[in-house]
Amino acid sequence: MYCVHCGRPDAEGEHPGCRGPRAALEPPRFCPDCARRMVVQVTPVGWSARCSRHGDTTSAARTG
Amino acid sequence: MTAAADERTHDSAPADDVLAVAREQVLERGVGLTEQQVLEVLRLADDRLDDLLALAHEVRMRWCGPEVEVEGIISLKTGGCPEDCHFCSQSGRFPTPVRSAWLDIPGLVEAARQTALTGATEFCIVAAVRGPDARLLSQVRDGIKAIRESGNDIQIACSLGMLTQEQVDELVAMGVHRYNHNLETARSHFPNVVTTHSWEERWDTLRMVREAGMEVCSGGILGMGETAEQRAEFAVQLAELDPHEVPMNFLIPQPGTPYEAYEPIEGREALKLVGAFRLALPRTMLRFAGGRELTLGDLGAEKGMLGGVNAIIVGNYLTNLGRPAQRDLDMLADLKMPIKALSDTL
Ligand code: SF4
Numbered sequence: 193m194y195c196v197h198c199g200r201p202d203a204e205g206e207h208p209g210c211r212g213p214r215a216a217l218e219p220p221r222f223c224p225d226c227a228r229r230m231v232v233q234v235t236p237v238g239w240s241a242r243c244s245r246h247g248d249t250t251s252a253a254r255t256g
Numbered sequence: 257m258t259a260a261a262d263e264r265t266h267d268s269a270p271a272d273d274v275l276a277v278a279r280e281q282v283l284e285r286g287v288g289l290t291e292q293q294v295l296e297v298l299r300l301a302d303d304r305l306d307d308l309l310a311l312a313h314e315v316r317m318r319w320c321g322p323e324v325e326v327e328g329i330i331s332l333k334t335g336g337c338p339e340d341c342h343f344c345s346q347s348g349r350f351p352t353p354v355r356s357a358w359l360d361i362p363g364l365v366e367a368a369r370q371t372a373l374t375g376a377t378e379f380c381i382v383a384a385v386r387g388p389d390a391r392l393l394s395q396v397r398d399g400i401k402a403i404r405e406s407g408n409d410i411q412i413a414c415s416l417g418m419l420t421q422e423q424v425d426e427l428v429a430m431g432v433h434r435y436n437h438n439l440e441t442a443r444s445h446f447p448n449v450v451t452t453h454s455w456e457e458r459w460d461t462l463r464m465v466r467e468a469g470m471e472v473c474s475g476g477i478l479g480m481g482e483t484a485e486q487r488a489e490f491a492v493q494l495a496e497l498d499p500h501e502v503p504m505n506f507l508i509p510q511p512g513t514p515y516e517a518y519e520p521i522e523g524r525e526a527l528k529l530v531g532a533f534r535l536a537l538p539r540t541m542l543r544f545a546g547g548r549e550l551t552l553g554d555l556g557a558e559k560g561m562l563g564g565v566n567a568i569i570v571g572n573y574l575t576n577l578g579r580p581a582q583r584d585l586d587m588l589a590d591l592k593m594p595i596k597a598l599s600d601t602l
């Protein structure tokens with residue numbers, strides 16, 4: 193699995209910038225399955241992100 | 257009480273104390289602070305912060321009233337911008353993780369609907385461009401028409417970069433009532449922040465917008481390496497512009513941009529800026545925009561609302577997330593601050 197904020201493997205390194213308060217204000221930018229950069233649309237109440245390989249995900253899906 | 261403590265209290269402040277001067281000049285007469293006075297406010301000791309915010313709140317209540325204008329924003333065209341604003345994750349010149357995206361018309365209509373549901377009276381359509389081309393203007397035109405056809409009468413603002421006179425006229429014809437174009441920072445600091453266009457070019461767009469009868473919205477971002485002097489300079493340059501609205505953003509350092517490693521402004525400093533800007537701009541709508549979540553947190557946001565701010569962006573921003581809109585609406589209810597109704601804006 194890959195970090196959605198920097199695209200590096202989740203288990204690799206510390207990811208200090210990806211787990212702080214700033215990252216909490218960022219939608220995912222990288223696909224967790226393949227680390228491709230996603231096309232992200234932020235809306236007033238959520239976000240949607242599209243990976244060219246793994247398709248769409250939305251904030252609604254993430255929060256259940 | 258010691259002499260020093262006594263000097264700090266409002267009632268016994270010396271006559272040349274900048275807050276005492278502001279009380280007479282700004283609160284009583286509605287005349288904004290000068291650059292030197294703003295600088296003095298920014299240099300007040302931290303233990304004067306509460307006095308400053310209390311005065312700024314009185315000024316806001318006196319000259320603007322108790323209502324709070326609520327706005328939602330949407331990015332119609334994200335990323336890939338040719339400009340090099342060093343704070344911006346949407347510049348195509350920096351290795352940021354933001355990819356280009358276009359929102360379609362149904363998506364725009366839905367965003368306007370979501371915004372109206374919060375009670376917001378303003379919906380701002382934003383595009384990451386130097387200035388709009390025919391395709392973008394056509395998308396905006398179709399989008400506004402579709403929003404209206406959906407039965408949504410929310411006020412529509414746009415932020416599409418630098419404009420020609422012809423484009424200004426087109427936006428007026430589309431029914432856009434307010435145009436946002438931030439001066440971003442003090443004129444003297446701007447060349448350190450942006451090299452692909454000038455502060456004066458931005459000013460020219462704002463001048464045309466005003467002359468065409470649209471409301472002018474222009475603010476900027478604090479925490480981009482500007483000095484206290486430049487913050488005071490910026491406040492007074494905004495006052496000279498005399499916009500309807502000033503959005504205050506605090507830098508969220510964006511990965512991949514030249515400002516990625518900048519430290520966010522500290523909360524007390526941000527609140528001091530809020531108070532100082534209110535005293536420089538007594539009659540202007542002062543809006544909390546991006547970065548308040550990181551800089552101020554929940555408690556600081558309340559202090560800002562009680563320290564001169566009278567407008568907020570609710571929900572998410574263009575590429576960053578905000579706190580849930582309901583949390584801000586609850587905050588306003590707790591503070592007993594009425595949300596400006598659409599009927600008041602028409
Ligand atoms: S013009 Fe706007 S979108 Fe483009 S880089 Fe500057 S701030 Fe970002």
